[in-house]
Amino acid sequence: MKENKFICPICNSSDMTLRHEVNFVYSYKIDIDEPGLKNSEVFLSYEYDKRENKYSREYIECNRCGTQYPNTFLNGILGN
Numbered sequence: 001m002k003e004n005k006f007i008c009p010i011c012n013s014s015d016m017t018l019r020h021e022v023n024f025v026y027s028y029k030i031d032i033d034e035p036g037l038k039n040s041e042v043f044l045s046y047e048y049d050k051r052e053n054k055y056s057r058e059y060i061e062c063n064r065c066g067t068q069y070p071n072t073f074l075n076g077i078l079g080n
C-alpha cells in the first residue's frame with residue numbers, strides 16, 4: 001500500500017480535507033411584478049440577471065487540529 005504523504009506538520013495527522021470556497025453575488029433586476037427580467041411565471045433562483053464572483057480560495061484543512069494551509073501545500077505531492 002502506498003504511503004500517505006498528506007501529513008499535518010502541526011499534529012502529524014493524515015486526516016486532511018481540501019476545500020474550495022466560493023462567494024457569488026446574484027442580482028435580480030426588479031421590474032413591474034417579478035424579481036428579475038428572466039422570471040415571468042415563477043421566481044427561479046438560477047434565472048439571475050447578473051452573477052459576480054466576489055471571492056474564492058482553495059485551502060487544505062487538517063481535520064484534527066483545524067490548521068489551514070494554502071493549496072500550494074500539495075505542490076509536488078499530487079503532480080506526476
Ligand SMILES: [Zn+2]
Pocket residue numbers: 008009010011012013062063064065066067
Ligand atoms: Zn493537524
